[in-house]
Amino acid sequence: MTITKDKDTKSEMNLLDVKDLKIAFGKEENVTEVVHGVDFSINKGEILGLVGESGSGKTVTGLSLLRLLSPQSATVTSKSLHLNLHGESIDLSTASQSMMQTLRGKTIAMIFQEPMSAFNPVITCGRQVIEVLTTHTDLSRDVAKSLVLDLLAEVELPDPERAYKSYPHQLSGGQLQRIMIAMAIACKPALIIADEPTTALDVTVQQSILDLLKDLNIKYGLSLLFISHDLGVIANLCDRVIVMRHGQIIERGTAKDLFAHPKDPYTQGLLACRPTLTTTGDRLPELNEYLEQSNDNDNNSTQPRETHPEHQQETLIEASNLTKRYKHASGWFTPPKYTTAVDAVSLTLQTGEVVGLVGESGCGKTTLSNLLLGLDQAETGDIQYLGKSFNTFNAKDWKRYRKSVQVVFQNPYSSLNPKMRIGQIIKEPMDIHNIHHKDDRRSAVIELLAKVGLPADSYDRLPAQFSGGQRQRIVIARALASQPRLIICDESVSALDVSIQASIINLLLDLKDQYHLSYLFISHDLRVIKFVSDRVLVMQSGKIIESGKTDQIFNNPQQAYTASLIASIPQL
Numbered sequence: 274m275t276i277t278k279d280k281d282t283k284s285e286m287n288l289l290d291v292k293d294l295k296i297a298f299g300k301e302e303n304v305t306e307v308v309h310g311v312d313f314s315i316n317k318g319e320i321l322g323l324v325g326e327s328g329s330g331k332t333v334t335g336l337s338l339l340r341l342l343s344p345q346s347a348t349v350t351s352k353s354l355h356l357n358l359h360g361e362s363i364d365l366s367t368a369s370q371s372m373m374q375t376l377r378g379k380t381i382a383m384i385f386q387e388p389m390s391a392f393n394p395v396i397t398c399g400r401q402v403i404e405v406l407t408t409h410t411d412l413s414r415d416v417a418k419s420l421v422l423d424l425l426a427e428v429e430l431p432d433p434e435r436a437y438k439s440y441p442h443q444l445s446g447g448q449l450q451r452i453m454i455a456m457a458i459a460c461k462p463a464l465i466i467a468d469e470p471t472t473a474l475d476v477t478v479q480q481s482i483l484d485l486l487k488d489l490n491i492k493y494g495l496s497l498l499f500i501s502h503d504l505g506v507i508a509n510l511c512d513r514v515i516v517m518r519h520g521q522i523i524e525r526g527t528a529k530d531l532f533a534h535p536k537d538p539y540t541q542g543l544l545a546c547r548p549t550l551t552t553t554g555d556r557l558p559e560l561n562e563y564l565e566q567s568n569d570n571d572n573n574s575t576q577p578r579e580t581h582p583e584h585q586q587e588t589l590i591e592a593s594n595l596t597k598r599y600k601h602a603s604g605w606f607t608p609p610k611y612t613t614a615v616d617a618v619s620l621t622l623q624t625g626e627v628v629g630l631v632g633e634s635g636c637g638k639t640t641l642s643n644l645l646l647g648l649d650q651a652e653t654g655d656i657q658y659l660g661k662s663f664n665t666f667n668a669k670d671w672k673r674y675r676k677s678v679q680v681v682f683q684n685p686y687s688s689l690n691p692k693m694r695i696g697q698i699i700k701e702p703m704d705i706h707n708i709h710h711k712d713d714r715r716s717a718v719i720e721l722l723a724k725v726g727l728p729a730d731s732y733d734r735l736p737a738q739f740s741g742g743q744r745q746r747i748v749i750a751r752a753l754a755s756q757p758r759l760i761i762c763d764e765s766v767s768a769l770d771v772s773i774q775a776s777i778i779n780l781l782l783d784l785k786d787q788y789h790l791s792y793l794f795i796s797h798d799l800r801v802i803k804f805v806s807d808r809v810l811v812m813q814s815g816k817i818i819e820s821g822k823t824d825q826i827f828n829n830p831q832q833a834y835t836a837s838l839i840a841s842i843p844q845l
Contacts, residue, residue, distance in 0.1 A: 287314040292353035308520040320497040322511030326770040330520040379409040382457035386469035388449035392441040399437030424455040447478035475633040475797040476841040505843030546775040548804040560772035590622040595654035614640040616815035629806030637815040679752035683764035685744035689736040696732035702755040721750040742773035759791045
């Protein structure tokens with residue numbers, strides 16, 4: 274069989290050849306093509322990065338290689354979709370289902386984006402990894418178990434025996450991602466497709482996952498198709514990079530050349546939208562704005578946003594010595610054990626101030642925010658709002674507090690009632706707190722929609738009709754509906770594309786100036802924290818171990834833990 278290679282590949286036979294791949298969804302007259310004839314190849318032992326915004330066709334391209342798209346809803350065609358292994362060429366587009374079942378996991382493995390949804394919740398993690406081995410090999414169950422424990426140790430899980438016996442909900446996202454990698458390498462496949470495997474992970478966990486994948490690439494010579502919207506990750510891991518937009522490849526090249534000298538304005542715009550530790554100015558460039566500008570603009574330039582006269586600052590919230598513990602299940606004769614999530618934490622939030630809260634998963638960030646929101650109660654310590662203690666709040670005080678302090682959660686898909694119209698969702702806080710006259714609330718909602726960049730006809734639409742970035746804008750509009758003074762943003766931009774992330778960050782900062790809002794900005798992305806925050810709090814094991822002005826923390830960290838977080842940030 275003759276293999277046609279990409280012009281930028283090596284001379285030897287490629288591991289994978291894809292020619293004129295087209296993917297469409299729908300049937301008969303309602304067919305929408307989402308991937309428009311893409312060509313690429315992957316060499317043996319190569320890491321190929323596939324980058325682009327949500328909806329660009331990255332994930333469906335990866336799924337199509339394993340024939341995981343439903344034939345009832347998707348139509349996949351190609352001139353060539355060949356896997357070349359041990360001198361043989363397999364046409365993945367025409368291979369039988371039994372052949373594909375043999376290839377999946379054994380020759381081509383996949384690491385999915387969301388580990389919690391990729392595991393069976395009622396089967397222990399160890400048994401799920403064993404299933405891969407028993408499906409594709411003749412190993413006995415005892416030998417397979419021993420091999421699985423070795424694999425869990427190889428992916429650097431601190432307690433392989435515990436991880437083996439644990440159910441998915443008993444482990445963190447980073448631990449589950451490592452188990453999924455163990456599952457992927459169990460049969461030593463030739464190719465691994467990794468779909469956003471480090472999205473929403475802490476920088477230190479993310480770096481350890483990337484180091485692990487690179488080590489496995491070197492150790493076993495496996496090839497990797499790495500799908501991500503994080504340009505820093507792509508730049509540090511991949512040998513070559515493909516940039517996709519609207520189902521087409523618009524630029525490709527070596528990682529070094531593409532990031533140093535991007536040719537397409539879209540690639541240049543993606544790089545410009547991404548905050549870095551050296552980004553300065555009041556506003557991040559947005560992709561649409563950047564594409565409309567001339568190509569001679571500086572990629573790292575920022576545009577000033579409209580500011581308003583400074584208001585006099587006052588202490589909005591003051592928390593003193595907050596402690597929160599969680600009790601583990603115990604028996605009649607077993608003394609109770611506790612996990613301390615928040616340990617003697619004190620902080621203040623001023624009006625008009627943005628405070629960044631950073632730390633690894635499990636350090637207590639979200640628990641602390643729940644205490645500040647009044648959604649959970651501290652065992653010890655006190656929280657005061659405008660000088661009045663939570664301990665003295667009555668029902669009216671709590672209602673006023675709920676109006677003044679709002680939250681934007683990480684996942685916009687689970688933050689909105691799927692059965693309610695957008696207008697109802699945003700109007701509800703106005704109804705509860707009696708804001709505006711009843712007849713004026715619809716127009717007030719439409720005005721808020723305009724503020725967050727959504728059209729007026731969004732009022733009568735359902736959440737399912739919006740993208741992730743648009744839903745996050747809706748959540749922000751709902752938070753603004755009660756006319757709050759403080760908004761707690763809990764990982765509110767972590768899983769968004771860099772272009773959408775830039776527009777959401779700019780929106781939040783514009784609204785801060787317009788309404789003199791305060792933000793507690795919780796994030797594991799230190800580049801975002803560096804750009805938005807006036808002060809930074811660093812949290813570890815339930816304690817605030819370091820705090821100070823943003824430049825002070827990033828330029829001269831006093832704690833080794835803080836320095837390690839900063840050092841783990843992927844750089845271009």
